Amino acid sequence: MRQFKLFAIPALLGALAVSSAALAQGQPSKGEQLLKYRKAVYQAIAWNFGPMGAMAQGKAPFDAAEFSMRAGRVAALTPMLAESYSAESQGVTGSKAKPELWTSRADFDAKMKDLVERSAALAKVAAGGDEAKSKAAFFDAANTCKACHDKFKAD
């Protein structure tokens, strides 16, 4: 039974790996694939970060369950970013990474580590449900985003 079902898996995996747009334009480079992954992860982070930001700023009522759910998702997503900044992605068209990212790599990596650690701390605090502590941990995490964007992201 499993053998029969497996028959179609290679086609599925092929479809997952290469989008129709990529097929139309030829196989994307490794750098282009990395950039696409990077943007996807940032997009998913932003989606979950937004509602926490609204709550942290008092623009939406604090909902401890939603806040914790979104904090957990961000904490799962941020460790995915590092891979997307591997050397093969240097200079790929469409990236907002400043050249300084590649010449100050240790600083960039440290800032990325800050993001991962602060988002993990945010998820842990948010799981406890305390509003003030959750909001403070959110701003700690958001500041690590800003610190990196200020130095390494083009406007």
Add this chain to the structure above:
Amino acid sequence: MRQFKLFAIPALLGALAVSSAALAQGQPSKGEQLLKYRKAVYQAIAWNFGPMGAMAQGKAPFDAAEFSMRAGRVAALTPMLAESYSAESQGVTGSKAKPELWTSRADFDAKMKDLVERSAALAKVAAGGDEAKSKAAFFDAANTCKACHDKFKAD
């Protein structure tokens, strides 16, 4: 000290929520935002699914640590999909969802639940490091992708 740093957070959150493309074309609808999030999550799933697929099919050597890392990421990502299929995203341009998704919603939701459960099982098995069990769990998860695509995704 924290107060000063917080000053710039609203601008950061605004930048996260609205891309420059969206600004140029006017604010995207909720459905368009959901579709963008959905595609980002699928992209991140595909990125991590691919190397597991290569290992499961014997096209790459089995690396238990990498397999487990990617399985954990997929298990964290699949629960993010359900939100992206909320009713506001029905009929949005650019989606490959067939109309049947909205008329057979219970079936779709059951298939999505299968994906979440099988990807969680895959992560658990992969953490144990056994090659044969990891590969079998991978195909179980991949079959839940295929079952849903066959019925609800346009070519």
